[in-house]
Amino acid sequence: MNTEKALIFFTRVPLPKRTKTRLLDFLTPSQTVKLHKKLILDINEELKKLKNTQIFVFYTPEDKKEILYNLLKSEYEFYPQSGDDLAQKMLNAFKQIRSLGFKKILLIGSDIVDISAKHISRCFDLLAQNNAVITPTFDGGYCLLGLQDVNIKNMYDIFSSNYSVRNTVYYGICSKFVELGIKTCKTKALRDIDTKEDIFAYILGVKTVKHLASGEYNINYKFKKSGENFVFRINTKSQIGLKNQIKYEYDALKILEISDVTPKPIRYFPPNLFLPRGAMSMQFLPGRPLRYDSDLDIASSMLAKIHSVKIPPKHSFIIAQRPLQVMMDECEKMSSIYLNSNFKKQNVSEFLQALIKVLKWFNLDREIKDPCIINTELNSGNFLINEGKKSYIIDWEKPIIGEKEQDLAHFLAPTTTFWKTDVILDLEEMQNFLDKYERILPVDRAKFNEYLGMTFLRGLSWCAMAYVEYQGSRAIKNQTTYKKINEYLSDKFLSILHSKFLKDIL
Structure with missing residues (x-):
């Protein structure tokens, strides 16, 4: 099938210690694999809804195509990624698909939790009036990039620039579009999952979470919702050998709420692929530690x-x-x-x-x-x-x-x-x-x-x-x-x- 619209699905093959490595401070290698598989499969369900669009999967490592092929179970075309770094790999992917005669080309990552076929279709439509379309992520990067009628020299400039000197990668590439005179449309931000903080913000439905404190057995983050501050609490392990430590804490706080001197528990989050040990949110309380001489x-x-x-x-x-x-x-x-x-x-x-x-x-x-x-x-x-x-x-x-x-x-x-x-x-x-x-x-x-x-x-x-x-x-x-x-x-x-x-x- 040949159409004017092509979508490049850029991904790593889900392999232990080789996929979503920035999550290894929170998840085990096998858990990162399961999570990445879920993200890929969820995105694939949206890709299946696209009409008149050819899908190309660019993957790494080169010798693990079979794993990805069996996971997607779709009649996509598969190509190994080529290049020394991510920018060069994306450039080569755009060049390769453009050489096949496609005019509207979108590239997306494989860790976007809230992308939809509707969003992708809208981005293709936006390319009818623009030379580029870009979807930012909340962490300052981007998760979707579309190009149409951008000459090869400008493509080299886009992907060879060093955006690390800019405030964010997203700001840097948008500035390059302005510099090159490339008419660009920017869409609303979507959530990609790179770090545990991305997971927590996604679960909570907020843009960001701020680290509050960590103990030997827990991590605590502060977040704001509807103008109020709350705490998001995760256990890393249990001191008392419980399988569901956080549920134990949540239930205890519900009972102790009547004392009026403990944090009010807000919500319990059962264990899932994103939160293998579950989590809870609770009231954020100001104050300082006790002083033995006065308190x-x-x-x-x-x-x-x-x-x-x-x-x-x-x-x-x-x-x-x-x-x-x-x-x-x-x-x-x-x-x-x-x-x-x-x-x-x-x-x-x-x-x-x-x-x-x-x-x-x-x-x-x-x-x-x-x-x-x-x-x-x-x-x-x-x-x-x-x-x-x-x-x-x-x-x-x-x-x-x-x-x-x-x-x-x-x-x-x-x-x-x-x-x-x-x-x-x-x-x-x-x-x-x-x-x-x-x-x-x-x-x-x-x-x-x-x-x-x-x-x-x-x-x-x-x-x-x-x-x-x-x-x-x-x-x-x-x-x-x-x-x-x-x-x-x-x-x-x-x-x-x-x-x-x-x-x-x-």
């Missing part, structure tokens, strides 16, 4: 509100069974990595072994009493403080049904406070905090002391394990963390724990 009164009130939330009859929370024994098992496992390593130091080894021995005097087999919803990992960064206004507790990755004393001990323990703020509260400050908390809820001080001792052991055993794991290149890459780990394992810090706390609480 403990606010913190005590907020924690009491959290711990007062009634546990619903039906819920998905993990329930702590024999929490002290679970903590001890975890600590012994982490400590053993250090104690069995070539990097152990005698003073640290003796301290860990002595602390484990003493803490085993506790009734490790006891079950929880007076259960409530707890955060389990409270630190100053979990709080957003607004003087004179509402403050909040954020980051609910590991909420469980447990005992409030566990939350309180973890929040106040020096192994928690010293990590990010270098603050160590003394026992009197801890007792004052508990006194204020007890204006709302009672505290079992004996349980608090048990959890405080276990929190000391957990913090030290984690640092000991991490000390071993951080030997070599990892320490160089994470010097701040490695320095802090060494501070925790220093004689000075261990002496503070022993002299100021352990003698009194054990």
Whole structure:
């Protein structure tokens, strides 16, 4: 079939680690292949709707045509891409199709999520009154380029220019059209998928997302919709071994919403090819991290509100069974990595072994009493403080049904406070905090002391394990963390724990 309209479908063959490589910081190689296949197939469904248009597939690598041919299952003509870079490859594709006698030629990429046959047909129509038509992408590039009656010299100029010196590639090529006197029509922008941020913006239906913060197990972005700011949250893995970590967090926040001190969950996004682990959006909250010297009164009130939330009859929370024994098992496992390593130091080894021995005097087999919803990992960064206004507790990755004393001990323990703020509260400050908390809820001080001792052991055993794991290149890459780990394992810090706390609480 020969018509005056030709469409060049420019693509890579979907192969692991060779397709959509900029997504490998978010997706696995096999997931990028599945996603790219979906994008190609979705575009192909639109191409099938075009009338009087011949489709030419230009692909790379040259020896993998069969994969693409079997995927598309259409009577297109297939040509390997030729050239040293993308611009040269596109130029050669235009030249090759033009040599076949086609006048109106469009080239599109294979990662456009919202392209339609209607848009493509309109671009062909626009070429009737223009020498060029271009469709920008939201990231400053372009995903469709059409040319008609552009001479070879001008085509060389278009594709040989260095647009990296311009604000964007799209701005650069449009400026070149003006310079060459090429009459051009610009269409509305479409979304192409190059990075994980492109995925998130597409899923949310917004132009851009802005990175807000990242943790070891999550990524958070800020986005604006209908004039309001929101947070888009993705888990990269689960600390507690859940298959659907983000749904667990979403459900927890829905239950905790009644406390009025947690972010309001907006929407849950189930796992799919774009978001293999799912995602959620929630209310964006302003504020600063908690300061131990001025904000403990606010913190005590907020924690009491959290711990007062009634546990619903039906819920998905993990329930702590024999929490002290679970903590001890975890600590012994982490400590053993250090104690069995070539990097152990005698003073640290003796301290860990002595602390484990003493803490085993506790009734490790006891079950929880007076259960409530707890955060389990409270630190100053979990709080957003607004003087004179509402403050909040954020980051609910590991909420469980447990005992409030566990939350309180973890929040106040020096192994928690010293990590990010270098603050160590003394026992009197801890007792004052508990006194204020007890204006709302009672505290079992004996349980608090048990959890405080276990929190000391957990913090030290984690640092000991991490000390071993951080030997070599990892320490160089994470010097701040490695320095802090060494501070925790220093004689000075261990002496503070022993002299100021352990003698009194054990």
